Amino acid sequence: MNYDFKNTELKWQQKWEDAGVFHAVDGSEKKKFYALVEFPYPSGAGMHVGHIKAYSGLEVVSRKRRMEGYNVLFPIGFDAYGLPTENYAIKTGIHPRKVTDMNIEKFSSQLKRVGFSFDWNRVIDTTEEGYYKWTQWIFLKMFENGLAFRDKTLVNYCPSCKVVLSNEDSQGGKCDICHSDIVQKSKDVWYLRITKYADKLLEGLDTVDYLPNVRLQQENWIGKSTGAFVNFSVKDTDETLRIYTTRPDTLFGVTFMVMAPEHPMLDKYKEKIANFAEVEAYRTECAKKTEFERTQLVKEKTGVKLSGFSAINPVNGKEIPIFISDYVMMGYGTGAIMAVPAHDQRDFEFATKFGVDIIEVIKGGDISKEAYAGDGEMVNSDFLNGFTDKKSSIAKMLEVLEAKGIGEAGVQYKMKDWAFNRQRYWGEPIPIVHCEKCGMVAVPYEELPLRLPTVENFEPGTDGESPLAKIEEYVNCTCPKCGGKAKRETDTMPQWAGSSWYFLRYIDPKNDKCFADKDKLAYWGQVDWYNGGMEHVTRHMIYSRFWHKFLYDLGEVPFDEPYAKRTAQGLILGPDGDKMSKSKGNVVDPNDVVDIYGADVLRSYVLFMGDYEKAAPWSQNSLKGCKRFIDRVWNLQEIVTEGDGYSKKLETSFHKTIKKVSEDIENLKYNTAIAALMTLINEIYDAGSVTKAELKTFITLLNPFAPHVTEEINEAQGFGGMLANGEWPTFDEAKCVDDEIEIAVQVNGKIKARIMVATEISQEDAVAKAKENEDVKAAIDGKAVIKELYVKGRLVNIVVK
RNA sequence: GCCGGUGUGGUGGAAUGGUAGACACAGGAGACUUAAAAUCUCCCGGUAGCAAUACCGUACCGGUUCGAGUCCGGUCACCGGCACCA
Numbered sequence: 066m067n068y069d070f071k072n073t074e075l076k077w078q079q080k081w082e083d084a085g086v087f088h089a090v091d092g093s094e095k096k097k098f099y100a101l102v103e104f105p106y107p108s109g110a111g112m113h114v115g116h117i118k119a120y121s122g123l124e125v126v127s128r129k130r131r132m133e134g135y136n137v138l139f140p141i142g143f144d145a146y147g148l149p150t151e152n153y154a155i156k157t158g159i160h161p162r163k164v165t166d167m168n169i170e171k172f173s174s175q176l177k178r179v180g181f182s183f184d185w186n187r188v189i190d191t192t193e194e195g196y197y198k199w200t201q202w203i204f205l206k207m208f209e210n211g212l213a214f215r216d217k218t219l220v221n222y223c224p225s226c227k228v229v230l231s232n233e234d235s236q237g238g239k240c241d242i243c244h245s246d247i248v249q250k251s252k253d254v255w256y257l258r259i260t261k262y263a264d265k266l267l268e269g270l271d272t273v274d275y276l277p278n279v280r281l282q283q284e285n286w287i288g289k290s291t292g293a294f295v296n297f298s299v300k301d302t303d304e305t306l307r308i309y310t311t312r313p314d315t316l317f318g319v320t321f322m323v324m325a326p327e328h329p330m331l332d333k334y335k336e337k338i339a340n341f342a343e344v345e346a347y348r349t350e351c352a353k354k355t356e357f358e359r360t361q362l363v364k365e366k367t368g369v370k371l372s373g374f375s376a377i378n379p380v381n382g383k384e385i386p387i388f389i390s391d392y393v394m395m396g397y398g399t400g401a402i403m404a405v406p407a408h409d410q411r412d413f414e415f416a417t418k419f420g421v422d423i424i425e426v427i428k429g430g431d432i433s434k435e436a437y438a439g440d441g442e443m444v445n446s447d448f449l450n451g452f453t454d455k456k457s458s459i460a461k462m463l464e465v466l467e468a469k470g471i472g473e474a475g476v477q478y479k480m481k482d483w484a485f486n487r488q489r490y491w492g493e494p495i496p497i498v499h500c501e502k503c504g505m506v507a508v509p510y511e512e513l514p515l516r517l518p519t520v521e522n523f524e525p526g527t528d529g530e531s532p533l534a535k536i537e538e539y540v541n542c543t544c545p546k547c548g549g550k551a552k553r554e555t556d557t558m559p560q561w562a563g564s565s566w567y568f569l570r571y572i573d574p575k576n577d578k579c580f581a582d583k584d585k586l587a588y589w590g591q592v593d594w595y596n597g598g599m600e601h602v603t604r605h606m607i608y609s610r611f612w613h614k615f616l617y618d619l620g621e622v623p624f625d626e627p628y629a630k631r632t633a634q635g636l637i638l639g640p641d642g643d644k645m646s647k648s649k650g651n652v653v654d655p656n657d658v659v660d661i662y663g664a665d666v667l668r669s670y671v672l673f674m675g676d677y678e679k680a681a682p683w684s685q686n687s688l689k690g691c692k693r694f695i696d697r698v699w700n701l702q703e704i705v706t707e708g709d710g711y712s713k714k715l716e717t718s719f720h721k722t723i724k725k726v727s728e729d730i731e732n733l734k735y736n737t738a739i740a741a742l743m744t745l746i747n748e749i750y751d752a753g754s755v756t757k758a759e760l761k762t763f764i765t766l767l768n769p770f771a772p773h774v775t776e777e778i779n780e781a782q783g784f785g786g787m788l789a790n791g792e793w794p795t796f797d798e799a800k801c802v803d804d805e806i807e808i809a810v811q812v813n814g815k816i817k818a819r820i821m822v823a824t825e826i827s828q829e830d831a832v833a834k835a836k837e838n839e840d841v842k843a844a845i846d847g848k849a850v851i852k853e854l855y856v857k858g859r860l861v862n863i864v865v866k
Numbered sequence: 867g868c869c870g871g872u873g874u875g876g877u878g879g880a881a882u883g884g885u886a887g888a889c890a891c892a893g894g895a896g897a898c899u900u901a902a903a904a905u906c907u908c909c910c911g912g913u914a915g916c917a918a919u920a921c922c923g924u925a926c927c928g929g930u931u932c933g934a935g936u937c938c939g940g941u942c943a944c945c946g947g948c949a950c951c952a
Contacts, residue, residue: 278946281870285948292952310952323952366950392950402952410867411950479951599946673890675878680945687878690890696905737880740889747889809885814933816885852932859884864932 068699070663074773086789087182089138098135103597104142107168112175114653115637118671128769132793140571142189147560151491161491187574191563197493198514199580212258222250249352255486263478274630279602286603288479295472297376309398316380317446318405318426325395326351339373351391366415379471410436490523490532492557500544500551531555565612595628635679665771672735708756723796809860810835812844828855835861
């Protein structure tokens with residue numbers, strides 16, 4: 066009997082849709098479960114099997130939860146704003162709207178062919194007016210609350226093309242298009258003040274259940290450091306040069322200071338700095354370097370010593386020189402550092418090259434060779450000498466410094482404010498108007514959405530302007546405040562905007578009064594389980610946690626953390642072991658697999674191929690193993706016999722398998738769950754027959770993995786109903802153990818025999834029985850028994866001498 | 867450089883400190899077939915042996931333990947994240 070997967074799969078997909086079995090019910094009496102997968106970016110290339118793996122994990126969990134009686138929300142949508150679509154539009158002249166619709170169409174059909182149990186009534190598209198209206202709304206709330214602001218930054222700029230370039234497009238300091246030298250140009254950009262939420266984002270990690278690795282990456286990204294701010298006075302001025310340090314214990318070792326070349330104090334004192342021309346030359350040199358180049362470690366230190374401009378070390382009143390160097394960044398700390406060459410390798414390299422003194426203040430290293438960054442006894446440090454252990458006494462040390470007015474405790478974060486604009490067409494318009502009189506004015510809420518105008522030409526403008534800047538009827542407007550002439554902001558939001566709150570919209574996707582109804586938000590609450598790629602755990606997840614916490618502070622959402630639990634799947638590599646990519650030509654299209662083997666085989670294979678959290682190469686051969694398995698499941702119908710309950714032979718195996726599959730699904734161990742079902746089917750075939758009740762249990766356990774074939778068997782056998790609405794099997798812990806088991810017998814830890822014993826055998830009986838074995842007898846013959854151990858259900862170990 | 871993770875057959879991978887290699891792929895032998903595919907049966911870490919069996923074996927070196935793939939210390943390799951972060 067051949068299994069016709071093609072027609073069967075289509076048939077059940079239709080039946081599920083007709084019956085609406087996967088629709089989440091708002092406010093249902095049942096317990097709720099919200100499973101979230103990262104919504105895809107609908108690219109022209111279509112989906113690859115990696116997407117299928119990413120969704121299959123929670124697909125299995127969702128199907129199991131429904132059978133366990135939960136009201137499950139398992140939605141899908143499309144994160145459709147972004148560069149690839151825009152670039153495709155520029156190349157082909159097809160409007161991004163049209164391209165996006167086509168791609169969404171393609172992705173949807175691919176997803177539907179796999180039979181995912183998504184709630185298709187709640188699909189969202191971030192580029193739809195009804196959606197981005199609320200993205201703009203949240204932005205305006207941030208603007209209103211001072212979290213969205215404009216500031217200057219340095220960008221890679223090509224003076225010839227008059228275009229702002231990304232780091233990727235300006236490698237080696239040359240423009241990718243015209244190959245002329247790139248310069249760093251100061252530009253006004255939008256920022257979201259995510260740094261204000263740094264501590265909340267960090268503390269929130271204690272209240273959620275993320276994979277350890279996910280948590281760690283977020284902590285590193287936020288990069289909190291504790292230390293001190295210290296004020297150095299500048300000689301012959303009233304100026305204070307403020308620095309941040311994590312090592313206030315080394316203050317007596319400070320022999321010079323370094324300022325970032327962009328430090329604003331330099332311009333303020335250009336009259337006083339005797340060699341300002343040299344400073345300017347160095348700055349020009351630095352401006353040519355891209356951020357990428359500047360952060361390369363392996364280059365030699367460069368810099369300029371300021372003449373006529375020096376500082377006073379506040380701990381000992383000594384005069385010390387000030388340098389400028391590009392190893393100090395304007396973007397971290399205060400843009401200036403105290404240099405301690407004896408105990409910081411970078412300062413050491415600089416001091417060695419420029420011939421500055423190196424003073425040891427912590428014993429333990431050899432400062433003639435390299436800087437010593439470890440702990441040790443403090444020396445040459447006058448009133449700080451008593452503080453021997455830097456970790457426990459740093460707080461007390463700060464008290465002393467504070468009392469003397471030298472500095473105070475401080476905190477710094479590596480995380481920077483979020484640069485929130487792009488000079489691109491295909492993104493959410495930033496709803497701000499620039500008025501000559503009133504400055505920046507928010508577009509009134511009732512005018513949202515501020516629609517993205519339809520244009521013919523999507524090329525970015527010259528001088529780093531958005532394509533929108535060319536559309537006069539869009540740009541020119543009246544100020545909502547004073548009614549005078551004004552110009553619209555023409556930049557759009559970055560790709561990360563729409564995805565920062567999408568999980569909230571699934572809760573109430575069609576609401577046009579608010580982003581989501583309060584009662585529905587209260588009912589669905591947090592996302593119970595969020596799964597996605599490791600590549601999104603820093604930016605996307607931190608950005609969305611930030612937005613969510615902001616909305617919580619506004620009283621718009623009932624929980625401060627959006628995701629209760631976060632896991633991540635490993636990549637599917639190409640058959641060659643490389644990362645799948647179009648350029649390498651090693652991409653596997655799920656449609657091809659569904660055509661040849663069917664959706665159930667594809668679904669089973671992506672979960673069976675290995676540890677869900679690890680990367681694994683695609684293997685067309687291994688796929689066949691899953692095909693055989695599905696066929697063998699179908700063919701169980703040939704050996705089905707009448708009869709209720711489990712047969713004597715298989716009862717224990719069934720209880721064990723129910724337990725194993727149930728637990729493995731909860732622990733991302735889909736591969737061993739499927740393996741357990743394969744083991745069970747092998748046992749069934751060995752037994753030669755399967756009862757109806759057994760078959761029903763088997764197909765129910767397999768249903769989350771292979772829903773189509775199991776529904777078909779369920780129907781063919783007249784079991785009634787749909788498995789999608791079925792009940793998850795239960796097991797009896799007492800029935801998970803066999804009466805008799807095989808245990809190993811070791812002598813001095815080496816296995817000598819294997820014997821069958823009753824499961825509940827006592828230590829004495831087990832040891833006695835072991836000693837009856839001929840091989841064991843031979844091994845212990847004539848030796849003194851020192852110790853006898855019995856590990857229940859595992860082994861006997863006899864230690865002899 | 868710093869912080870994580872991983873290292874097991876020809877391959878993907880299993881193993882609460884307790885029988886290493888479950889499950890599957892590939893390979894080999896056989897059955898069925900005119901033949902092939904499909905299916906079914908058996909074998910399948912290495913060395914020696916006809917075999918029973920013995921010894922070796924989870925990157926490498928050492929330790930703890932009756933017992934280590936698993937725990938501890940060190941080394942090497944690969945992967946991921948951060949990175950002149952003061």
